[in-house]
Amino acid sequence: EPEVTQTPSHQVTQMGQEVILRCVPISNHLYFYWYRQILGQKVEFLVSFYNNEISEKSEIFDDQFSVERPDGSNFTLKIRSTKLEDSAMYFCASSEAGSLMGNIQYFGAGTRLSVL
């Protein structure tokens, strides 16, 4: 069964460093998403991406964050200068179409980011 793959599973970084979280969505999917879950809190939407551009972003997704689909298969989330409060589990997801059609979002296993 096709799956969304995320690497690394755990990333440890120093405050102020840049990190790139990587995702390989399911190959025929067109919509891509990043979510995060701070320990003990809700899974929160960060950004959605379609047709090589951001289609929606949340208030959390400020100028420190960026997304890119560099090569037609990978989908990356970059945090330019990490803060302690960026420590969380980051989930990538993909879907064939937008949620308006009730289509299913498939999630990766997540990357746990620890900012020290």
Next chain:
Amino acid sequence: GDSVTQMEGPVTLSEEAFLTINCTYTATGYPSLFWYVQYPGEGLQLLLKATKADDKGSNKGFEATYRKETTSFHLEKGSVQVSDSAVYFCALSDPGGSNYKLTFGKGTLLTVNP
């Protein structure tokens, strides 16, 4: 804005017990509703969904009915197994608010003991 409230955990049950995890929602439009499950060390997997009022989603013995009048989507299973131990997330997708994102509840940890 949209929100999902689900029963606080953790929930601990014995095998073959009946499970209910409550979920209520607030949405600006007419949302689709989902239950996702996360097994240890894995990603979120869709368990079941319902896209309109009175629809019943079902999978692996789990069921949830979309109740518009009570804005609820409670998850039930008649007889849980040890293998059902996981975190369960209720979520909605609201075309009236956003066409794309899922709004999640906090998650409920279920532990089933033999």
